Amino acid sequence: MTTRILIVRTSSLGDLVHMLPAMSDIARHVPDARIDWVAEESFAEIPAWHPAIHEVIPVAHRRWRKHWWSARSRAERAQLRQALRGREYDVVLDMQALLKSIWIVRQTRGTRHGLDRRSAREPLASLFYDVRHKVEFWQPAIIRQRTLAASALGYQFEGPPDFGLQAFSRDILHPGYAVIMPSASRDDKLWPSQDWHAVFKHLQSYGMTLKILAGNPTEQARAKQLMQGWDHTQVLPRMSLTDTARELAGARIMVGLDSGLTHLSAGLGRPTIGIYKASTPVRTPLQGSGYTASLGERGQAPSAHTVISAIDQALQTLSQPTMPPEPSA
Structure with missing residues (x-):
């Protein structure tokens, strides 16, 4: 049976690179995983490089905020909302824990996972998750992301990071x-x-x-x-x-x-x-x-x-x- 997973991490370039080892961990420990990833359109190539990613769903926050109420921006946001609400996920994992990522998470269907208030950079984000995870803040970003993914999906990671590149x-x-x-x-x-x-x-x-x-x-x-x-x-x-x-x-x-x-x-x-x-x-x-x-x-x-x-x-x-x-x- 397929485990459908949605990853929410939209930016920035270095942060998305730091995410890749967690995707390798998921592929290794959840062999039936089907992983989609929501990413900023200018960085959408990065998740697409990883062999475990099934689909990249682009967003355009950086472009939209310049012309938020334009017809094009409203139409693109409506298309994103329709795409997200038309899919059912077993796990929606917000690996950004910012209010701008919550805007995306709230449009998804599935059990929503994220950081608890003491672990998130923007503590208010934790209010919108069904399941909250504690991840120590002062440790390398790659370890934080691997830890969060492991906590949400119920495994323990080991070994050096594999970026899948x-x-x-x-x-x-x-x-x-x-x-x-x-x-x-x-x-x-x-x-x-x-x-x-x-x-x-x-x-x-x-x-x-x-x-x-x-x-x-x-x-x-x-x-x-x-x-x-x-x-x-x-x-x-x-x-x-x-x-x-x-x-x-x-x-x-x-x-x-x-x-x-x-x-x-x-x-x-x-x-x-x-x-x-x-x-x-x-x-x-x-x-x-x-x-x-x-x-x-x-x-x-x-x-x-x-x-x-x-x-x-x-x-x-x-x-x-x-x-x-x-x-x-």
């Missing part, structure tokens, strides 16, 4: 390029140009070319300014998340600020160095099957020397690769 790594030879992510959603996360230049010089001493990720026009301009005068570099154009994941999966190493793409690189199993300056890695450390280093702390950025030392250690581990976990069914 093995399809990206097949038949890749890892040519000699490094991916750099020097941009972030907030300016207080940015790292000084002179420190980046020290890292660039060190990576090129290994014979690597550099590929710089940049999305919006501001990031593109910053990346081009940062790379001015440097040979063997390329500022990548804005790409889909799937194409970006392919670039990351093919990299020899990735160095980036605390951003969703840096966490994606780690989830893909690539050696990844994360630079934290405006946030703490306690709750969102880099995790993956390859070497990872989460450097710095809120208000205290790592030095270029610290990052370079981590790069050396990461590249040394490439001569002793570890096997990734088998993909989930």
